[in-house]
Amino acid sequence: MKFTKMEGLGNDYVYINCFSEKVENPEKLAIAMSDRHFGVGSDGVILIKPSDKADFTMDMYNADGSRSEMCGNGIRCVGKYVYDYGLTDKTSISVETLAGIKYLDFVIKDGKVDMVTVDMGAPILKADQVPVRSDKEQVIDEKITVAGVDYHMTCVSMGNPHAVMFVGDTEHFPLEKAGPLFEHHEVFPNRVNAEFVQVIDRHTVKMRVWERGTGETLACGTGACATAVACVLNGKTDDEVTVKLLGGDLIIRFDRENNKVYMTGPAKVVFDGETDRF
Numbered sequence: 001m002k003f004t005k006m007e008g009l010g011n012d013y014v015y016i017n018c019f020s021e022k023v024e025n026p027e028k029l030a031i032a033m034s035d036r037h038f039g040v041g042s043d044g045v046i047l048i049k050p051s052d053k054a055d056f057t058m059d060m061y062n063a064d065g066s067r068s069e070m071c072g073n074g075i076r077c078v079g080k081y082v083y084d085y086g087l088t089d090k091t092s093i094s095v096e097t098l099a100g101i102k103y104l105d106f107v108i109k110d111g112k113v114d115m116v117t118v119d120m121g122a123p124i125l126k127a128d129q130v131p132v133r134s135d136k137e138q139v140i141d142e143k144i145t146v147a148g149v150d151y152h153m154t155c156v157s158m159g160n161p162h163a164v165m166f167v168g169d170t171e172h173f174p175l176e177k178a179g180p181l182f183e184h185h186e187v188f189p190n191r192v193n194a195e196f197v198q199v200i201d202r203h204t205v206k207m208r209v210w211e212r213g214t215g216e217t218l219a220c221g222t223g224a225c226a227t228a229v230a231c232v233l234n235g236k237t238d239d240e241v242t243v244k245l246l247g248g249d250l251i252i253r254f255d256r257e258n259n260k261v262y263m264t265g266p267a268k269v270v271f272d273g274e275t276d277r278f
């Protein structure tokens, strides 16, 4: 099987071109390939497939084999893959996901995709659609106590579920301990991606993420979008914010008038490979 390892701010996935490769059991493949000792080593696997509604389909699996509706860093890499490997010559494309069709615009440098802006669509705030169990219609700045610590939580779905908590200092935050407790907390029927955010100023925040199905990653695109929305809803930043992640920066704009979120960031190829092991 041929594959390409790619990364968006260090959030690395194995990409498989399903126009030419056949994948029988993507859940099993994702677990095996993601293993950093016995596999290729990645945060998960992303299948690039044809679509009858859009230019392409992205189908994404976390490192534990669970399927997600959306992946922000992944969709930028899908854009780079389809352009750089000659599956399209368009510089604006549409990609079908389980969270609906997303629209991508490429910045081309030396004939290859360098940066990608994605129209991520509308953030979903209704608690039962995130989903998060609550007696409130929306969970914005609500108190939650986890392992004896009080947090203020804002829940946003970008097609996949996110819980955003503001903390004093992301660097020393015990993510390894708190992350899994949020991911598996009983208020999240589909588990959750948990973002811990430190506000620097009205245009800049720092964020660390514990991803559902993978654990701590160096960046999460949908998480950065959910964070920007939470920042605006809680009056902490302006509508455009630089989200500083362990792997680099994303620019997120929450266009409140049209209720849409735009994400801009890089996408890179690490290497092409071939294996008969999986």
Ligand SMILES: N[C@@H](CCC[C@H](N)C(=O)O)C(=O)O
Pocket (backbone or CB within 6 Å): 011, 062, 067, 068, 069, 070, 071, 072, 073, 074, 160, 161, 193, 211, 212, 213, 214, 217, 219, 220, 221, 222, 223
């Ligand atoms: N890293 C991704 C999100 C991947 C899926 C997530 N772990 C989930 O299960 O929803 C991103 O860049 O958005």
